Amino acid sequence: MSQPTQEEELLAQQALAEAAATHASSEVTSGLSQGQIVRKRFFGHTGALIGLAVFAVIFLLAFTSVGAFGIPGWWKYNHVDVSPLVNDGAPTSSFWPLAWGEHPFGQDRIGRDLFAMTMRGAQQSITVMVLIGAIAGAVGAIVGGLAGYFRGWVEAILMRLTDVIIIIPLLLLAAVVGQIANRRDEGSWLTGFAANNGVVILGIFLGFVSWVGLARLVRGEFLTLREREFVDAARISGASNARIIFKHILPNAVGVLIVNVTLTMSAAILLETALSYLGLGVKAPDTSLGLLVAQNQEAFATRPWLFWFPGLFIILICLSINFIGDGLRDAFDPRQKKFKAKTAIETTRHSSTTAPVADASKGS
Structure with a gap:
């Protein structure tokens, strides 16, 4: 009998490694419910846990420090309070020696606390992100799923509706809605509600026009x-x-759905930031992260902290949401298997050492 070539041995070792990984994965998840498997996979994803921790800290800081929904916060200033300049407006916090100070993020030229303004801006970004992600995810999944499953006239109607909405310039539409939402004149009940809840109106409206890309992807997956x-x-x-x-x-398409919803949520933050930067989103006396960046861009050389902290929070929110989405995709996708190299190598070595013994026993 001819000896196996080196390529055949490598292929055999690779097959043994894949079988070992599949067997180890089935042993780990055997006896667990679907919810327990999802939790186990998610909490085994390091990047997702880091993203979740960062987002949780930002969320708690934003909504507890300066207060929200009529509930006062624990921070002594809000985003409109003016106080005398301390340390010429520079941040009073330091890493060594560790200190927080009166104004940890510094103050702007007129004495407003940048920490309070940044937290208020983070509130606005998170509100827009959650509204757009929830509405766009739900509408996109329903439209795409129905079109991909039923086909025929259902698909024709829903996809033509998608084609009509997808040609609307989103940035231009968002600018118009942002202008309407920030009107301060008296009028109908809708105008009055929008004047006090401009970000909510903006998030809801953009959610109903941001689902088209997700609907196309879900339709393709369902097909x-x-x-x-x-x-x-x-x-x-x-x-x-x-x-x-x-x-x-749906359980097999949830990976595509979750990843694209998280991408939509990150894009929502950047869209709100861009609108506020252009002066078409949130307006004074309210504030947002994009508005803070726009107001302080000229002070980048002289007072860079006014630019750094809002920009840092924009980056942290977007990155944490993307990491969380990546972990949820791996956790919910039933086709996802975590390859354990150490277990596979040990199993391969064990198989290769026991195979000659088995062959010898057969020969005898």
Whole structure:
């Protein structure tokens, strides 16, 4: 009998490693419910945990420090209070020696506390992000799922509606809505509500026009999954369309859905920042991270802290949301398997050492 070539040995070792990884993964998740498997995978994702911790800290700081929803915060200043300049407006915090000070992020030229303004801006960004992500994710999943599963006239109507909305310039539409939402004149109840809740109105409206890209992606995923064998088996067994969609197809498409919802949420923060930077979003006396960057861009050379802290929070929020989305994608995707190299190598070595013994016993 001819000896196996080096390439054949490598292929055999690779197959053993993949089998070991699959076996180890099945052993780890055996006996666990779907929710327990999702939690185990998510909390095993280092990047997602770091992103979750960073976002949790930012969220708590933003909504507890300066107060929200009529509840006062623990910080002594708000975003409109003016006080005498301390340390010529420079930040009073330091790493060594560790100190917080009266104005840890510094003050602007007229004495407003930058920490309070940054926290208020983070509130605005998080509010817009959550509204747009929730609304766009729900509408996009429903439209894309129905179009991809039912096909025919349902797909034709929904996709033509998507084509109509997708050609609307989003930035221009957001600028118009931002201007309307920030009007201070008296009028209808909608105008009065918008004057006091401009960011909420902006987030809701943009959520209903930001779902088109997600709907196309979900439709493509449903078109692929509806032809799979497990869907045919569910149809033959008499499962209803609702059960097939929510129990069989959607769990397999949730990875695409979650990743794109998180990307939409990050884009929502940047969109709100861009609008405020251009003077078309949040307006004084209220503030936002984009408005702070716009107001202090000329002071970058002389008072750089006025630019650094709002910009840093924009970056941290976007990165943390993307990391969380990546972890959720890996946790919810039933096709995702975590490859454990150490276990696979040990199993391969064990198999390679026991194989000659088994061959020898057969020969004897």
